[in-house]
Amino acid sequence: MENKDYKKFLKRVNQFEVFKNADIVNFMNSSRETGFNLKRLALACEIYKEMIVDRECVKFFGLAGALVPAGMQAILRDFVLEGYIDVLVSTGANLTHDLAETLGYHHLQGERNLKDLNDVDLHAEELNRIYDVFLPNNVYEGIEDFVRDLKIPEDNMSVSAFLHFLGEQLPDNSKSLLKACAEKKVPIFCPAFTDSGLALQLGFHHQKLNLNHFKDMLKMVDLAWDAKKAGVCFVGGGVPKNFIMQSLQFCPTSASYAIQITMDRPEPGGLSGATLSEAISWGKVNEEAKYSTVITDATIALPLILWYLKSVFS
């Protein structure tokens, strides 16, 4: 390769300034030509914007972990209400915690005095710890009461159909992700649904229930197959990432836009930390795709991306 060649795609790093009256769009645009994870976050903003502008693109959103406990409920709801998500794949945990907040229960946080609390004491206090957030145990009683009284229309419906039904039962004007998806008819897939507190209560109180997971799997493949173009945004990895990826793998249309926000690392070989470049080898992301793997906590990245998108599209 000759000197003149690499200059085609390399430019000066932007030693940018931040002004007090900056706005988030300028901030991200300035960050776009820097380095390390700031650049990748700015690139993720740009790619998400392009996914939205591209009307042929179906936007798949994979949501791992439990982000509602960390205050992300309204952020996630707004991704749905603003039309930034077409298909949601979630863990059961996010749905369980969304339900808890929507039913009027709350996660707790605060500065702890080092001498006051430890996990043994927390257990005695019936406070379940999620890193620096605490879930009072009584939330499960509230979920149990709600779930027991549900009139589930069909024992063999798919998980996504059940979750749509569930969202419809929830109060308006809430911050609920389940409700927002029901309203906007955004399907929620949850392949590991029985791995959740919500499903446990369902199983205990609706013994004939056999939600059809295979129906979801095939519906998801259809959605991927039918998409003229596909875009993916992965918040964490886990089952949501893999479920979207396996649906795209054998489709004519692999992802043309791809964003991943994760704190996992690639070297131990797990999918959660695997790079988006690796996905090209599988045909999950196509080789002409724009993609950005951002190594940062989703609680930082997601609100910033939402702020950027709301500002760009306002």
Add this chain to the structure above:
Amino acid sequence: MENKDYKKFLKRVNQFEVFKNADIVNFMNSSRETGFNLKRLALACEIYKEMIVDRECVKFFGLAGALVPAGMQAILRDFVLEGYIDVLVSTGANLTHDLAETLGYHHLQGERNLKDLNDVDLHAEELNRIYDVFLPNNVYEGIEDFVRDLKIPEDNMSVSAFLHFLGEQLPDNSKSLLKACAEKKVPIFCPAFTDSGLALQLGFHHQKLNLNHFKDMLKMVDLAWDAKKAGVCFVGGGVPKNFIMQSLQFCPTSASYAIQITMDRPEPGGLSGATLSEAISWGKVNEEAKYSTVITDATIALPLILWYLKSVFS
């Protein structure tokens, strides 16, 4: 706290030596009173040994990721054959890759010349990359042929019952984890089964299949409820960890022994990186439990633990 008190539980760090004729039991025993992750690995060996010695203890083993691609198939099989696992919870990925190897397909590895290969080229070569391991695409055809011809006894059987049936179909004298579990009657739970290449082929060729995931969930709760004592070993986190943990959470018997091997970190709040101490607040691990969170790659830890256990119990 007075000076004399902390001395009850603090001892000198062992500045140990390694001799050329060392054996793995001596090595781990010497490492037991050091620090950082070596100590925790040695403690994990000790705890696993005690779990096995304790005849009342039911040993739950959560297997995330896809470790078979990295050469762990026979290691995992031996954990089952030696009686070190009573209940296995796995991702679909491990089962899919186990099936591939058992059907005669192989994962590839090798030193790559930096100038030779990248993900675009790999895609053209139909080599799917898993960090530094490669899966030739034709393996899916082999799985498809095998799955299409299966005579599945019941469309609504549980996933674990199906996986037992599947294991029985596999050849003897293989390194198969599925086969070993079938032989030793170790139940395999796979809550996110539809998130796997194996399930995709099942769904495509057995359209009436509706494996009952709720039956698995309730069976798992029964196993946890019936255990006089419980021990857990988590290889990675993900759904396998959570599924075991949610079953123990509301049982009279939370885990008395707990091992976790992970490279994920706790601060982003996901369960995969959550410490075992945190699990005490939830009542998933009991406050008198012996536990060890080892931050290392499972490909390093698992074979060493197996070597230690085989040596101790030989």
Add this chain to the structure above:
Amino acid sequence: MENKDYKKFLKRVNQFEVFKNADIVNFMNSSRETGFNLKRLALACEIYKEMIVDRECVKFFGLAGALVPAGMQAILRDFVLEGYIDVLVSTGANLTHDLAETLGYHHLQGERNLKDLNDVDLHAEELNRIYDVFLPNNVYEGIEDFVRDLKIPEDNMSVSAFLHFLGEQLPDNSKSLLKACAEKKVPIFCPAFTDSGLALQLGFHHQKLNLNHFKDMLKMVDLAWDAKKAGVCFVGGGVPKNFIMQSLQFCPTSASYAIQITMDRPEPGGLSGATLSEAISWGKVNEEAKYSTVITDATIALPLILWYLKSVFS
């Protein structure tokens, strides 16, 4: 502990919303009562603000890595020019790269075509890679020319005195961190100075030079000893963190405010990943201190903190 007690310090997680016309101060204030790393970043903003408001507080800033290559030069300069740093401890790398940019050389970045570039090719092109940033090799010639012609006033001056002298030689109106520190009389300590490209050139061309590192060490202890109150901000860990910490360890005044931004983890036992809580055991941070360990890439956190501070103090 009774129920009423923990309520004193636990509050509801704030399920906050982000509006398109948000500003950074509102954004961080809303994030203050959430969880995981967003909360910790918001807390870091609050603590930095309080450090600045507290006129008795000497603000020590430890700067690891090489952040100038990633576009952080003007961000760092503004921390100095705005008066947010009283004492800077840096790696030699940051100073070398700052000098390179100030002398008119540039780091490069860009989207690479996967098939175009790898490390062997980059070496042939004389492009030194720093993750996704590239430093053309000719920058070293520019530094060499500049360094060779320096009239160093004294062979045995301290490193910090030399760096002040160096900053004075640099052009006005630049984005230089060295220049800004010279102008604002912010001392720069660089305990591992000889571990840098800048020092190599100095050593080659000024053979009698013996910058007195012990003088720096003792001056730093004096600064820590004389501080009525101390605040620390660590960007990464390494020598800069330890050098500040060892100076505070035996002083009457350990840190009352402490911020750490790092991607390293605590379990391998290195100081770079060690928590600020651990520093309390050493007496480096005092037990009444406000502190926040933020696990995120500094390229994301630093510009956001600067934006917050400029907005608060405008």
Add this chain to the structure above:
Amino acid sequence: MENKDYKKFLKRVNQFEVFKNADIVNFMNSSRETGFNLKRLALACEIYKEMIVDRECVKFFGLAGALVPAGMQAILRDFVLEGYIDVLVSTGANLTHDLAETLGYHHLQGERNLKDLNDVDLHAEELNRIYDVFLPNNVYEGIEDFVRDLKIPEDNMSVSAFLHFLGEQLPDNSKSLLKACAEKKVPIFCPAFTDSGLALQLGFHHQKLNLNHFKDMLKMVDLAWDAKKAGVCFVGGGVPKNFIMQSLQFCPTSASYAIQITMDRPEPGGLSGATLSEAISWGKVNEEAKYSTVITDATIALPLILWYLKSVFS
């Protein structure tokens, strides 16, 4: 690339078995053709062996962190005594802790009862915490007494000359790394020496001391320049890695063998997490080099590598 080409360098993953009467050489040889970090650890063993066999190769060993607190003192000493290290570059921390143990002080460890100890209590107990190891504060008094009485031969000697002198003062038959290096005439470089508890005591009690760091820097460049072949082993990153790398960068002989053991990650752009492949772009590692970046805790990797090497060369 055609099918036949990639087969030249790709082979089947070895689904290896571990037998109770395994030895470490067989274990590592079996692991050599697997994947993820086990493979890389096995490759590191092989590379280290080849470095030793290659009589032209000068073996540079970079030692970050503080590994002596975690029980690695005799392990490190044996690397020196066995002739596996020709040039050592270390942090000041490792030397300070080595001195403490050699003077008869000890690091402590133990299972802590969660309700017993926290960092505030540890401070009250004068126990400095290093993750899960504890250093009693009185060790500093012992170091102070020892350092005060030293008869330092020359105020302007290089750091490495001073460290050789220091090693000579230490008792025989100890586990001391400093002593072993003095005996075997292995030079120890410590570019950030003034960033250590040892240097602080030196500075307090020997006010005229001005150890010549530039002399070390130039001596290190000479060693790199004179090496017919170079091999590097980095335990962690930090200053030791960079100091070795900057010396090799401009030499005719960049490293032909390279091993890195680290838990840091590459994406934030710091040298500690940078891959060895990246070093090829800089000309620090040559493009024909055999290299292995192992992502694991050094406390696990180092003793295993030593065990392997002692067995191979016995």
